Amino acid sequence: MTDSPSATGSILITDIGLLSTQTERGDIEDAAFVIEGGRIAWVGAQSSAPSADTRWSASSRCVIPGFVDSHAHLVFAGERSTEFAARMAGQSYSAGGIASTVSATRAASDEALQRNVAALVAELLRSGVTTFEIKSGYGLTVHDEQRSLRIASDFTPETTYLGAHVVPAEFRDDPGGYVDLVTGDMLDSCREHARWVDVFCDRGAFDGDQARAILSAGIEAGLLPRVHANQLQHGSGVQLAVEMDAASADHCTYLDDADIDALANSQTVATVLPGAEFSTRSPYPDARRMLDAGVTMAIATDCNPGSSFTTSMPWCVAMAVREMHMTPAEAVTAATLGGARALRRDDVGRITQGTRADFIVLDAPSPIYLAYRPGVNVIGEVWRNGELVEANSNSSSGGVG
Ligand code: NIG
Ligand code: FE
Numbered sequence: 001m002t003d004s005p006s007a008t009g010s011i012l013i014t015d016i017g018l019l020s021t022q023t024e025r026g027d028i029e030d031a032a033f034v035i036e037g038g039r040i041a042w043v044g045a046q047s048s049a050p051s052a053d054t055r056w057s058a059s060s061r062c063v064i065p066g067f068v069d070s071h072a073h074l075v076f077a078g079e080r081s082t083e084f085a086a087r088m089a090g091q092s093y094s095a096g097g098i099a100s101t102v103s104a105t106r107a108a109s110d111e112a113l114q115r116n117v118a119a120l121v122a123e124l125l126r127s128g129v130t131t132f133e134i135k136s137g138y139g140l141t142v143h144d145e146q147r148s149l150r151i152a153s154d155f156t157p158e159t160t161y162l163g164a165h166v167v168p169a170e171f172r173d174d175p176g177g178y179v180d181l182v183t184g185d186m187l188d189s190c191r192e193h194a195r196w197v198d199v200f201c202d203r204g205a206f207d208g209d210q211a212r213a214i215l216s217a218g219i220e221a222g223l224l225p226r227v228h229a230n231q232l233q234h235g236s237g238v239q240l241a242v243e244m245d246a247a248s249a250d251h252c253t254y255l256d257d258a259d260i261d262a263l264a265n266s267q268t269v270a271t272v273l274p275g276a277e278f279s280t281r282s283p284y285p286d287a288r289r290m291l292d293a294g295v296t297m298a299i300a301t302d303c304n305p306g307s308s309f310t311t312s313m314p315w316c317v318a319m320a321v322r323e324m325h326m327t328p329a330e331a332v333t334a335a336t337l338g339g340a341r342a343l344r345r346d347d348v349g350r351i352t353q354g355t356r357a358d359f360i361v362l363d364a365p366s367p368i369y370l371a372y373r374p375g376v377n378v379i380g381e382v383w384r385n386g387e388l389v390e391a392n393s394n395s396s397s398g399g400v401g
Contacts, residue, residue, distance in 0.1 A: 009053035011035045017060040020367050022337040022350040035357040038385040058361050066130025066358035067313040068339025068349045071250050071271055071300035074120045075148040076138040078104030080305050093280035095204035097306045098166045105138040113151050121155050123311035130358035130384045131348045137162030142186045149193035158343055160196035164214045166205050179210050183217035197223040201237035208236035215244050230254045242266040248342040253285045264294040269342040271298040274319035275308030287324035298338035314370045321371040328368040357386035
């Protein structure tokens with residue numbers, strides 16, 4: 001039995017078999033670090049660790065930064081398991097399925113939506129995610145987009161206005177009118193609750209010109225751009241993301257050489273979402289090709305009821321390794337530092353002096369185990385802002401050393 005580490009005062013995390021810093025220092029064996037005021041105050045070799053008010057032993061396990069999930073659609077009601085089963089029986093995925101979640105979301109109370117988000121956030125934390133983004137996009141009215149973002153902002157500062165997820169049924173004959181709403185009244189109501197603006201630029205959603213107008217209006221309103229790009233077919237989404245200096249182009253399933261070149265010469269992160277290809281039985285993006293070209297990459301869950309109903313970053317890491325040809329080390333970087341870059345954050349995704357004390361103690365000697373033991377829970381402890389927030393009861397216990 002061990003005591004809980006104190007929330008006040010400094011804590012020395014000791015006996016770290018392997019520390020993956022995600023900085024130029026790389027991995028440190030037999031490492032230790034000090035937490036003070038929720039931040040990392042010192043990192044180094046266990047043998048030269050300073051003293052602190054409390055000690056907490058990692059019991060020779062591996063420590064990595066908390067995962068940063070830069071792409072999630074958590075505000076929704078209902079579920080679409082039947083649609084998933086139909087796809088597994090051969091039906092193809094289309095953006096049109098979004099409509100059924102929109103109906104369920106509009107009909108749900110604020111409390112029901114809040115409870116759903118809280119449950120998914122709890123799942124994310126258990127999977128080691130300590131920073132996450134939440135998009136709107138299942139309301140598609142001024143009222144429902146605004147309340148989606150209000151609810152999301154109770155859980156994270158990384159909120160994204162996705163009024164341009166799809167054209168809702170009532171605007172079927174007037175898509176231009178819907179773009180006017182998204183760039184007008186809806187944006188005015190949503191801007192104060194959002195940090196980001198996103199658009200689904202793809203077949204069955206919005207074309208390049210519409211997407212440019214939507215992102216430009218968002219930027220004009222003080223939001224920062226990110227794009228759902230090239231998921232269902234090759235299109236102009238990735239080029240548009242780079243042109244607008246979007247923080248991230250997400251999906252990146254269908255890319256040509258010019259897209260990869262543009263990404264490699266930009267600040268735009270390519271975010272891959274293995275859950276989406278898995279659940280829609282689609283070809284996986286070629287992460288190897290992007291990495292070899294020098295593109296900065298992130299891995300995210302894309303958690304949503306239609307195309308990727310997972311909150312498991314360890315599973316996403318395993319899939320990116322197996323199906324997208326990332327090395328385990330590249331995948332762990334993409335799920336931590338890469339996610340932070342996709343949110344333009346430098347206070348998370350790394351373990352170094354000054355960053356937030358957000359980290360995972362793996363029940364494993366190295367991060368390779370995230371892919372090497374697929375489907376097995378190797379998340380031993382999750383720490384956020386210097387506090388232990390999740391401890392796996394099966395884990396080899398850490399504790400006061
Ligand atoms: O990221 N691509 C667009 N949006 C979601 C899917 C939404 C849905 O099918 O409900 C995605 O995969
Ligand atoms: Fe998405």
